[in-house]
Amino acid sequence: MKKNSPLWRRALFAGRGLWAAAREEASFRTELLAVAAGVMLLYWLRPPLIWWGVGILLMAAVLAAELLNSAVESLADLVSPEYHPLVARAKDCGAAAVLVLSIAAVLWVALLLWQRWCAGL
Numbered sequence: 213m214k215k216n217s218p219l220w221r222r223a224l225f226a227g228r229g230l231w232a233a234a235r236e237e238a239s240f241r242t243e244l245l246a247v248a249a250g251v252m253l254l255y256w257l258r259p260p261l262i263w264w265g266v267g268i269l270l271m272a273a274v275l276a277a278e279l280l281n282s283a284v285e286s287l288a289d290l291v292s293p294e295y296h297p298l299v300a301r302a303k304d305c306g307a308a309a310v311l312v313l314s315i316a317a318v319l320w321v322a323l324l325l326w327q328r329w330c331a332g333l
C-alpha cells in the first residue's frame with residue numbers, strides 16, 4: 213500500500229471511514245443524533261462562546277472515540293474471531309473510552325441547563 217498519499221486522497225479515506233461507521237455502527241448513528249441535539253440546544257440557549265467551544269470539543273471527542281473504538285473492534289474481529297480474553301479487554305476498554313466521554317458530555321449539558329436556568333433561561 214502506497215504511503216503519504218496526497219491530502220485529497222487521505223480526506224477521501226477519512227470520508228470512507230465516516231460513511232462506513234454511519235452505515236454499520238448503530239452507536240455511531242445514535243451519537244450523531246445526540247450531537248445534532250447538542251447543536252440545537254446551543255442554538256436555542258445561545259450561551260457565551262466558551263460553552264460553544266467546550267461543547268464542540270466534547271461532541272467531536274465522543275465521535276472520534278467511537279470511530280477509534282470501531283477501528284479496534286474491526287481489527288480485533290480480524291485477528292481473533294473466536295473468544296479471547298485479550299480481545300474482550302481491548303473491546304471493553306474501547307467501549308469504556310466512549311462511555312467516559314459520553315458521561316462528560318451529559319454533565320456538560322446538565323451544567324449548561326443549570327447555568328441558564330439560574331440565569332432565568
Ligand SMILES: Nc1ncnc2c1ncn2[C@@H]1O[C@H](COP(=O)(O)OP(=O)(O)OP(=O)(O)O)[C@@H](O)[C@H]1O
Nearest residue numbers: 239281285292293294295296297299300303304307
Ligand atoms: N472475540 C471476542 N473475544 C472476547 N470477547 C468478545 C469478543 N467479541 C466480543 N466480545 C465481548 O463482547 C462485547 C461486545 O462486543 P461487540 O464486538 O459485539 O461490540 P458492539 O456491541 O458492536 O460494541 P459497539 O456498540 O461499541 O460497537 C465486547 O466489549 C467484549 O466484551
